Amino acid sequence: MSGPGADILLGHARDSEFTLIGESHGNRETCSVGSWFLENLKGAGYKAFVTETGPSSTSVLLDAAKDRGLEGVAQTIRETPFSVAFLNHKEEAALFAHAATMGYECWGIDQEFMGSPRLILGALKQRAETETARTAINSALENAWDGFKHYAQTGSREKAFMFTAGAGQWNQLLEVFDAGSNERKMIEQLLISQRIYGMYHKGDFFKSNSLRIDFMKRMFSERIQASPDCRVLLKIGSAHAGRGYSPFDQLDVGNHAAEMAFARGGKSLHVLVLARKLIESDGKATDLVSETSPIRHFSQPGNESESQLFHLAELRSILAESKTKTAYPELSNLAFRYDFLLVLPEFHPSEPLVPIPK
Incomplete structure (x- = not known):
């Protein structure tokens, strides 16, 4: 990106401790925005890149990225398909590998993905130092692969x-690693992720989301406490980033x-990235400027081919007035959650590294 808007964003x-990109998952363009930020913030104290992925699975992929770049990440994903969220798309994996090769720390702070046990247990198998540990991990790993094969054949996750x-199986896995070890933490994070999924599938969505968000905040806090002088770029779903x-x-x-940045004596920057159209792989175009989209407040005829930046924070004093807030509730919510809105002409779907079953 270039131009006066790009200079303003940078x-x-x-000037911020943390920059958060609020995204719509699965498009190429937001990955390009993330890459642009990474390249331009490297000399400004930014040392870490956060993705909406599990901590342990991200660590495994980071090792692959440091070793062989994008090809290392892609090979790991292909060997254990559907084991990590979002990074199983080419553009997302390329951005992640780019961050790693630039020297950024790469942190995953979300729950572990449903299919992640195959990836994580496979990594733990390489670290097992006793026969008891190897037996426990091999048994769990076999179960995980059996569940995945059942899903591949039937589409059912019941045996995941x-x-x-x-x-009993969780206790066996926990007991073979020392308390406080990274390996023990990997098992504990899988167990928490199981609880999050369990609540969700029982229909207890609020408790599931609450436990998930608590986990995300705790993971981010732990990372910041370990690297107190580290500025961070986060690229996460727009629901989470405001x-x-x-x-x-x-x-x-x-x-x-935002609160952590303030506690450090600084501030955070929150940028929402949206687009006017979605262009499918077959060329079909879908208009994203709907009656419920916040873009409609900023869309003007004749500028559909241009990227535009809107400084939402400048609207807050107006939108804080009760009459305006009542008249434009969704715009008010947007302006108080995000500092800037970046509107791109188009989104294009990112490319899966492994074809998604239909």
Whole structure:
């Protein structure tokens, strides 16, 4: 990106402890925006890149990225398909590998993905130092692969490890690693992820989201405590990246980052990235400027081919007035959650590294 809007964004980012990109998952363009930020913030104290992925699976992929770049990440994904969220797309994997090769720390702060046990247990198998540990991990790993094969054949997740692993199997896995070790933490994070999924599939969405967001905030806090002088770029879903309450009725990680930045004597920058159109791989175009989209307040005829930046923070004093807030509730919510709105002409779907079953 270039131009006066790009300069304004960079200026605010360089003055911030944390920059958060609120995205619509699965498009190429937001990956390009992330890459642009990474390249331009490297000399401004930014040392870490956060993705909406599990901590342990991200660590495994980071090792692959440091070793062989994008090809290392892609090979790992192909060997254990559907084991990590979002990074199983080419453009997302390329951005992640780019961050790693630039020397950024790469942190995953979300729950572990439903299919992640195959990836994580496979990594733990390489670290097992005793026969007892190898036996426990091999048994769990076999169960995880059996569950995945059942899913591949039937489309059913009923035998997925995250659904079938019981207290006995978890205890066996926990007992073979020392308390406080990284390996023990990897098992504990899988167990928490199972609880999050369990609540969700029982229909207890609020408690599931609450536990998930608590986990995300705790993971981010632990990373910051270990690297107190580190500025961070976060690229996460738009529901999570804003200040205040999220659409899930949670004080989400975006709000947490804002408070942490303030506690450090600084501030955070929150940028929402949207597009006017979605262009499918077959060329079909879908208009994203709907009656419920915040873009409609900023869309003007004749500028559909241009990227535009809107400084939402400048609207807050107006939108804080009760009459205006009542008249434009969704615009008010947007302006108080995000500092800037970046509107791109088009989104194009990112390319899966492994074809998604239909």
